[in-house]
Amino acid sequence: MFYNKLLSKIFNACSGNSGLKSASLRNTSAKYISTTARRDDLNEFFDIKENWGVPEVKSGRGWTKDDLRIKSNEDLHKLWYILLKERNMLLTMEEEAKEQVKLFPSPERLDKVRDSMKNLEDVVRERNKAYHLLETGKDGERPVEKYINPFGMNATKRLYEYPLPKHMNKKWLENHVPYKENNKDIQQFQLKLGENTFMYKKRKRTRDFNHVIGLLNRFPNMDMEALKGQYPDVDIEKAKRSRKYKGWD
Amino acid sequence: MLPRNLIFVRNISTTIPKCGKKNFRKFQLFNKRGSRLFKQQQAKDPEPDLFHNRGVREIGYKDGNKYVVVPEKIPELIVPNLSDCKLKPYVSYRAPDIQQDEFTAQDLFDVVYAPKIVADFKENKLNADGSPIEPSIYEKLTPAEAELKARQTGTDLFCSRDDVV
Numbered sequence: 102m103f104y105n106k107l108l109s110k111i112f113n114a115c116s117g118n119s120g121l122k123s124a125s126l127r128n129t130s131a132k133y134i135s136t137t138a139r140r141d142d143l144n145e146f147f148d149i150k151e152n153w154g155v156p157e158v159k160s161g162r163g164w165t166k167d168d169l170r171i172k173s174n175e176d177l178h179k180l181w182y183i184l185l186k187e188r189n190m191l192l193t194m195e196e197e198a199k200e201q202v203k204l205f206p207s208p209e210r211l212d213k214v215r216d217s218m219k220n221l222e223d224v225v226r227e228r229n230k231a232y233h234l235l236e237t238g239k240d241g242e243r244p245v246e247k248y249i250n251p252f253g254m255n256a257t258k259r260l261y262e263y264p265l266p267k268h269m270n271k272k273w274l275e276n277h278v279p280y281k282e283n284n285k286d287i288q289q290f291q292l293k294l295g296e297n298t299f300m301y302k303k304r305k306r307t308r309d310f311n312h313v314i315g316l317l318n319r320f321p322n323m324d325m326e327a328l329k330g331q332y333p334d335v336d337i338e339k340a341k342r343s344r345k346y347k348g349w350d
Numbered sequence: 351m352l353p354r355n356l357i358f359v360r361n362i363s364t365t366i367p368k369c370g371k372k373n374f375r376k377f378q379l380f381n382k383r384g385s386r387l388f389k390q391q392q393a394k395d396p397e398p399d400l401f402h403n404r405g406v407r408e409i410g411y412k413d414g415n416k417y418v419v420v421p422e423k424i425p426e427l428i429v430p431n432l433s434d435c436k437l438k439p440y441v442s443y444r445a446p447d448i449q450q451d452e453f454t455a456q457d458l459f460d461v462v463y464a465p466k467i468v469a470d471f472k473e474n475k476l477n478a479d480g481s482p483i484e485p486s487i488y489e490k491l492t493p494a495e496a497e498l499k500a501r502q503t504g505t506d507l508f509c510s511r512d513d514v515v
Contacts, residue, residue, distance in 0.1 A: 160440045161438075161440035161441045161442045161443055161445075162440065162441050162442075162443055163440065163441070164441055165441075165448075166450075167447075167448045167449060167450045168441060168445075168448055170448075170450040170451075170452070170453060171448060171450055175430070176437060178428075178430050179430045179432060179435050179437055180437045182429055182430060182432060183432065183435070183437055183438065183439055184439050186439075187439035210440075213439075213440060214439060217439070224453075226508045227452050227453050228453050229506075229508060230455075230508075231453050231454055231455045231457065231458045232455075232458060232500065233497075233500060234454075234455040235455040235458050235459055235462075236491065236493060236496035236497070236500070237493045237496050237497045237500070238493060239497075241497075241500060241501075241507075241508075242507060242508045242509055243507040243508065243509035245509065259509050
């Protein structure tokens with residue numbers, strides 16, 4: 102009797118996840134720890150009383166993509182709201198700590214929740230992509246187009262659907278000014294932008310070169326391959342010929 | 351000789367210019383802000399530039415003086431029942447590491463289509479060109495229909511910030 106119950110429990114746990122990956126699921130048993138208790142009122146916006154004013158609140162790690170890929174869509178839907186509630190709770194506690202001029206304990210929890218939510222959305226996006234590629238042959242995501250913006254710089258924009266064609270859509274035309282090559286202001290801007298980028302690159306080259314010489318002086322037995330990997334633009338032989346280089350080979 | 355009240359006198363001011371937060375000439379008054387007279391003016395003849403939706407999406411469109419509400423435009427939040435849900439916001443550090451590749455179209459095909467094709471092949475229910483004699487509802491689906499089904503109201507069009515530089 103008890104064994105049957107246990108089996109049905111395991112089956113339910115597995116069937117909750119996508120049938121595809123259930124084979125790999127049977128080997129995984131995850132233990133979760135929680136810092137929050139179950140409540141169903143407005144107090145859910147606050148942490149449990151034991152965690153008020155303590156210097157540190159222990160929590161587990163965030164959800165990785167691999168953890169989330171073996172979950173079903175329903176589980177992901179639930180987990181999204183669990184994470185959302187946790188984030189709301191943490192933000193409330195952070196604000197309250199700020200108000201009382203106290204330290205908010207373990208702020209890394211916010212980062213963990215944020216990363217988990219990002220991962221969750223990416224996993225849902227993967228599944229969406231898979232469906233679209235199988236059924237329609239396209240990835241089903243918002244198309245992105247490269248264009249030259251009014252300042253003459255390369256840019257990318259997301260494409261949206263409009264009920265009106267471009268030439269009839271006054272509002273669209275107001276917001277989308279085309280790039281005019283012969284405009285004097287734009288030409289001046291381009292000139293100055295070019296000068297700015299040129300000077301930035303030139304200064305960076307000199308800075309890196311001098312920095313490499315300094316590194317060579319300080320650490321004569323350095324791994325040259327690693328140095329080349331980190332500063333590929335710097336000619337190390339030339340740096341060693343510099344008068345600032347104090348070592349000798 | 352000039353009368354006394356017409357003599358020009360130069361003054362200097364020791365007060366600071368009115369550029370602080372109290373100077374309302376600096377700000378635009380959107381929606382319900384402003385004096386009663388201003389609001390009455392706005393009610394009668396509204397300035398379109400002084401309307402701010404505060405980031406709320408429209409749920410319809412304006413047709414002349416009438417506002418037409420489109421039910422599909424009203425956002426709907428589907429919140430699952432979280433009672434008896436054992437998922438937690440954090441994972442224990444003791445939990446075993448899981449290796450799982452990205453879910454691809456091939457995986458989905460293996461689950462949805464492959465078993466039916468294998469069974470049809472074994473029972474000789476395939477035509478000479480490989481198409482099924484008795485297609486399932488998934489096999490009947492054309493790409494256009496599938497796209498229409500996937501792009502129904504409430505679906506997301508994914509586009510990450512990384513794609514748009």
